[in-house]
Amino acid sequence: MKRHRCRFFLFILLDGSTVEVTGSPTEKAILSWGLELHMKFAVERSKSAIIHVSPFNSEKKRGGVAVIGRDSDVHVHWKGAAEIVLALCTNWLDVDGSTHEMTPDKANHFRKYIEDMAEQSLRCVAFAYRNLDPKDIPSEEQRINWELPDNDLTLIGIVGMKDPCRPGVRDAVELCTNSGVKVRMVTGDNLQTARAIALECGILTDPQASAPVIIEGKVFRAYNDAEREAVADKISVMGRSSPNDKLLLVKALKKNGHVVAVTGDGTNDAPALHEADIGLSMGIQGTEVAKESSDIIILDDNFASVVKVVRWGRSVYANIQKFIQFQLTVNVAALIINVVAAISSGNVPLNAVQLLWVNLIMDTLGALALATEPxxxxxxxxTPVGRREPLVTNIMWRNLFIQAVYQVAVLLTLNFRGRDLLHLTQDTLEHSSKVKNSFIFNTFVxxxxxxxxxxxxxxxxxIFEGVSRNHLFLAVVSVTVVLQVxxxxxxxxxxxxxxxxxxxxLVSLAIAFISWPLALVGKFIPVPQTPLKNLILKCWPKKKKQGDEGAAPPV
Structure with a gap:
């Protein structure tokens, strides 16, 4: 959620009839409501002067200002999270301007209002003030580190503001969830507001969810490292949190082996953005510190753009895998063909120039074509790819094995029996060998x-889905075929x-064409979920340690 730190400013337009309100969204909403009530802010501001400002603090969840009036009366005004400001109040102001003591019953009465508004996903902000003796005001030089008094406050009022979800956020959250990306909300709002907003966005699906699915920041930070790591996976919503709570959550999730992405816009979000595997800052509301600490800047400040980041990130990863599978097939087949032919007959069907054409030109064009797949x-x-999962998956090994075995089997058969199979026995041995090797090279390409x-x-x-939209792929394939001719x-x-x-x-084309139905049939062959390297290590016999002579053999 957004952190609101900016002081408000009022600008009166030249015609003197319209007032433009600028500042943070919270302050703009409050001031706009005040204008609708015909409050005259300019008049009130002219009657007083600001002597000290305590900016909004994400830890204390409030901000304050000290003002002095023309009659030398000093007032300290506070604005912040409703239940936190309410806890500091010892009096409350009635509609007629009279002041009353804040009794426990009255405090519970106000808390009920806060809870009712929070359950409607309204962000509650309370206003309070206190008088200050002018003698207690430090000198101008000492005010730099002056902490405004926040005790014995008088409650002025409580407002509830609606911060609706942007269009498309719920769909974006659902898409992330379906793709294996768990969305967590870390906000400074109280638990009731956070719960209502999370339900509205689709982050929470159970209205009756309780801890640790929905947890308060102070509870989470009170845990030790082991306890935080134990509950981190279960957390969906964290309310009344501080920026340090977000950092602690990121560290706990990373220790549990998760790949963590964090969004943020404030200066205090910088540590979490830096610690995360992927930091995403907001391009409009984000501070320069947040942008410097992030890896990606979302220009439109829209959560739906995070889905585009995930989509394109997976696309880049998948395209790398596609090219690796393609190139490994080329290299494995070429290596086996030449090695077996060289050992058996002393001659190789693919010479150095032909291998250079395949590896330098054709593979480069192939990488360009596969890298541009949208x-x-x-x-x-x-499902998301874990940080420890291999780049070459079991599916890739299966596809590589099928294609490489087919190519090696066909081309080695042509190498040893090509003269008979291609009906070249009537030609001279030298010419028939050249035709056979040219045919092998052409078929291989x-x-x-x-x-x-x-x-x-x-x-x-x-395999042809969407190929017509990838014009570069078709162009690369066409250029490769033309160059081969x-x-x-x-x-x-x-x-x-x-x-x-x-x-x-035609025979070369027919042999090459068989790779398509062969690949189709091969995709019905199941592969184990365990990576190939782990399977090999599991089957590899372990060395006996000294003192293990009497131990039972591994099962």
Whole structure:
């Protein structure tokens, strides 16, 4: 929630008929209400002078000002959280201007008003004052560190203000929840107001939720480190909190292994923004200190923009995984083909220039194509990735294994039996070997072109969804195919290849095309949830330690 620190200012327009109110949203709301009651602020301000200001303090939840009137009377006025200011009052002001003692019954009466307004998600602010003896006012030099007295106050009134949720916030919270992102609200409002607002936003779903789901800041900060870590995961709403409570919550969640993002706009939010894995500050209401401490600045101050941050962050991560899967398939297949061929026959089907074309040009273009994949709705249906989870997932290993095994099996078969299978036995051995190797190179490149479509959707069945909207991807694939045709048909001396007949081109395309149905079938093969590295470590036999000779073998 917003922290309101600014003093209010009134500006009278040139026509003298309209008053413009500026300042924080809370103060603007109060002053606008005063204008509707025909209060004359300019007249009242002319009768007094401000001698000291105590800015709003997020710890004390109140701010005050000392003013001196023309008759030399000094008054200290306080404004802040209703129940906190009320607890400091020993008297209350009636509508007729008379002062009465604040009895326990009357205090409970006022608290009931506060609770009723808070349950309607109204932010309650109380006003109080006290008289001050002019002799107790320090000199101008000593006022710098002067703490305004806040005892024996007289309650003037309590107001309730509606701070409605912005359009789209509830939908954004629901989308975050469905995508595995838990939204927590840390606010300075009291628990009743915080509960009502959280229910309105969808952060809370149970109106009867109690601690530790909804907790007060002073209760949370009273816990030790172990207790805070134990309850941190359960907290959804924290009311009457201080900026340090937000920092403690961030630290507790990080110790529990969570990736934490924090939003904030005030200077006091800077430590939490800095401590979080991702700090998001507000571009409009945010202070410069908050912006400097954050990683991302939300220009429109809208929580719905946080969903865009999550969406694009997941898109970047997914695109990196797509390219890694694509490049690993290329490199694993090329390495196995050349190593096996070199060991068995002493000749390699893919020479240095051809490998340079595949790794430098084709992989670079492939990375460019896959990196430009826009975010999709499917990304928001995934669960978040933990900080310790591997970049190469079991699904990626499955897809890589299927495609690499297929390519290696086909191309090694062509390498050893290609002359017979391609009906090249009538040609000379030298020419038939060149045709065979050119065909292997061409088929290998086309397999990667077709596999590039598979890499777009590692988990989804429909690999062509949205491909028509990604013009850069289609352009890269087209350029790759055109360059491959030019290399085979016109740059034979440079790449040590020969021209291929149209029949061999069709066979290459047919072999490459099989990678599509093969990938489709492969996606029905289940994979374990445990990362591959953990599975290997689990199966790896542990070394016996000294003194363990009599121990039972591991199960």
């Amino acid at each position: 975010p999709t709705d499917q990304l928001m249906k995934r 086309l397999c990667q072109v077709f596999n590039e479509f598979n890499a777009r959707k590692p988990e989804e069945l429909n 030019i290399i085979i048909e016109f740059l034979g001396k440079f790449t040590s290849t020969v021209r291929l007949s149209w029949q061999l081109w």
